[in-house]
Amino acid sequence: FSYLFDWWFAAVLLTLLIVHEGGHALAMRLVGLPVQGVYFIPFMGGVAVAAAPHRNEAERGFVALMGPGFSILTTAAFVAGAWATGDPMFELLAVASALLNGFNLAPVLPLDGGQIVDAAMSRSDPEFASIVNMLALIGGAGWSVYMEWYVLTALLVMTAPMVMRPAAARRRAEPITEPARNWLVAGYLATLAFYIAVAASYLR
Secondary structure, three states: OOOOOOHHHHHHHHHHHHHHHHHHHHHHHHOOOOEEEEEEEOOOEEEEEEOOOOOEHHHHHHHHHHHHHHHHHHHHHHHHHHHHHOOHHHHHHHHHHHHHHHHHOOOOOOOHHHHHHHHHOOOOOHHHHHHHHHHHHHHHHHHHHHOOOHHHHHHHHHHHHHHOOOHHHHOOOEOOOHHHHHHHHHHHHHHHHHHHHHHHHHOO
16 A cells, blocks of 8 residues: 555555454454454455354344444544544545445445345345346446456456355355344445445545
8 A cells, every 4th residue: 555655545544444344353243253363455455254154144244334334433533523623634534434435335245335235135036136246246347447446356356256156055144134134224325325425525
């Protein structure tokens, strides 16, 4: 990140990634999953890895949502700092956090948004879920090429074989219940709306 941007912005991105992945790790602990570790991937970001598989799709969706969800706290703190002081640095931090976490909520596997949507569709027809994931993958790859985010393009291409497998073959956990699905979708939409509102308020 220092090579791509500068050392200060690299430090900001690393801090945002730590908070984001810490949210995933905290969610794993809350649902009783042991945390194997949090790892940082050069030029891509980070990943929190559980030491055991998810027991149900509601659990998987919750853990995926808690990365962006936990980061609401720091993003809101940056927004409050910008309002209180008018310091452009706080505005930059708020926008960076909103863009990083909002982007992660895009409904494309393997991003958090893709994991959430896939978990929410675990009671749906597997063929329908596979079609949705495939269309999201194609759309995400096309957008990444258009934006010239070629690292993301490469990541999506690498994960394409997993995404294009039948949904029934990918899932080994218990499907999500209807109440849990409703809560997950509501949380997803509210979190996404928050980041869109923050980004839109400063990128005018």
